[in-house]
Amino acid sequence: MTPLVQAEQAVLGAVFLDPGQLDHLSPWLRPDHFSRPMHAAIYAAMLKLRADGHPATTMNAGEPLPLAWVTDTVEKASTHIRGLTASYPHGLVAVCPSPAHAPVYGRMVLEGAIHRSVAQHAIRLHQAARADGIRGGVEETVQHAQILSDVLTDLAHRWGTAPRPLTPPAPSESSAPQSQPVDEEVLADEEFLLGCLSVRPDQLRGVIGWLHPDDFADAGHQHIYRSLGALHHRGEPIDQLTVLWETQRRGALADGTLDAERVLRICDPLAFSGAAEYFGERIVQASLVRTAATAAKQVRALADTESLAPGRLIGYALHVLGPLDDVRRRWRTASEAVPEPLHPTSPPTPPPTARIDAARSRSHPQLTADAPAMAASAATRPAVPDRDHRRSPA
Incomplete structure (x- = not known):
């Protein structure tokens, strides 16, 4: 039997012996804080009898406790739970060290409930992030991230502390978060976006305010x-050359993260053309899902640490959610700025080879009388998001 179960038994036994302890427990201890359904049903029955004005809950100190307090509690609890016998309350009374310590036992129960609740919501956030990563969405992740944040705030108030982020101690190498596998489609989106920005640097003004380097899954x-x-x-x-030179100055070529051929290929002016804001929003969305999955695993690990006090657990968990909150804010900004993708009825785009050949032919126009007009028309043609002409990442 775990200490938590013993604490639940002790607090219920204390209330059976002294119903007046409910005055100290009811403002902050709820039935769902108990881990065992039978204990939750008994405590809920006690609260209901107290609300209905049961004689045992209005007695003065020193008066003999009526037997009806135990029998009525068992009867009411039995309507919500099966298997409860009349002898079980006597076992709860026997394991209670002191009825006067009921508030302390109740805080033990609440402490266990905090760890359990944080773990459950972290699991749900991780599951939502994995599901969104598969289907390419983000709505479930955003919803469960907000729920976890609200739960932490509520638990902090119930525990009597301010919901303030606390920096946890540095994790050991064995407990440090492991890198997650990245979908090839995400890497292709990133490479395509970088090519678009290299060809049309003016598009940087539209994304640089909300797209951060850490949103890219690939270090290069x-x-x-x-x-x-x-x-x-x-x-x-x-x-191509200025970007290559800048990456070299930043040490990316020396440490092997990038090589010159890869940089030149990504920045090839003949290979990419598209709306940067659209693909930037997709990258932020993928970053949000990855960040949520990582944060959920870290919060779950904190909740599973039984030696961690509730105040520190809540503070550490809020700190872990900080980067996720930042990505959520930037994703909202990106989703408001992103242009609508191509309509499904738009004509199909040429295959990659044809698109590249067309770009090369436009770079060497024929000397005709209509050439200036054709060049002006091509320059004013709006760029649209098109992922069919992306090159596979190296």
Whole structure:
């Protein structure tokens, strides 16, 4: 028998011996804080009898306790739970060290409920993130992330502490979060976006406020995006060579994260054309799902640490959710700024080879009288998100 179960038995036994203890317990201890359904049903029956004005709950100190308090509690609890016998309350009374310590036993029950509740909601957040990652959505993740945050705030108030984030101690190597496998489609989106920004640097103004380097799942893509942002910030020209030079200055080539051929291929001006905001929003969405899954696993690990006091558990969990809250805010900004994708009835785009050949032919126009007009028409043609002409990541 665990200490938590013993605490639940002790608090119920204390109330059987002294119904007046409900005055100290009822404001903050609820039936769902008990881990065992039978204990929850007994405590709920006690609260209901007290609300109905049962004589045992209005007695003065020193008066003999009526036997009806036990029998009525068992009768009412039995309407919600099966298997409860008249002898069980006597066993609860026998294991109660002291009825006067009921508030302390109740806080033990609440402490166990806090760990259990945080773990359950962390599991639900992780499941939602995995499901959204498969179907390409984000709504379930956002909903369960908000629920977990609200639960932590409510539990903090019930425990009597402020819902304030606390920095947990540095994790050991064995408990550090492991990298998650990334879908190839996400990596392709990232590479396509970087190519779009390299070809049309003016699009950086539309994404740089809400798209962060850490949103990219691939470390090499993070370096390229940082390089693009640095060049944009300094007002320097952006092309294949300037991006390659900036990544080299940042050490990405020296440490093996990138190689020159990969940078030049991603920044190839003939390979990419599309709306950066659309694919930037997709990358932030994927980042939100990954961040939620990682945060959920960390919160679950904290909740499973029984030696962690509730106040610290809540504070550490709120700290872990901090990066997720940041991505959620930026995702909302991105989803408001992203243009609508192509309508399903739009004509199909040419295959990748045909698109590249067409781009090359446009780069060497024929010397005809209509060439200036054709060039102006092509320059004003709006770019649309098109993922059919992306190259596979190296």
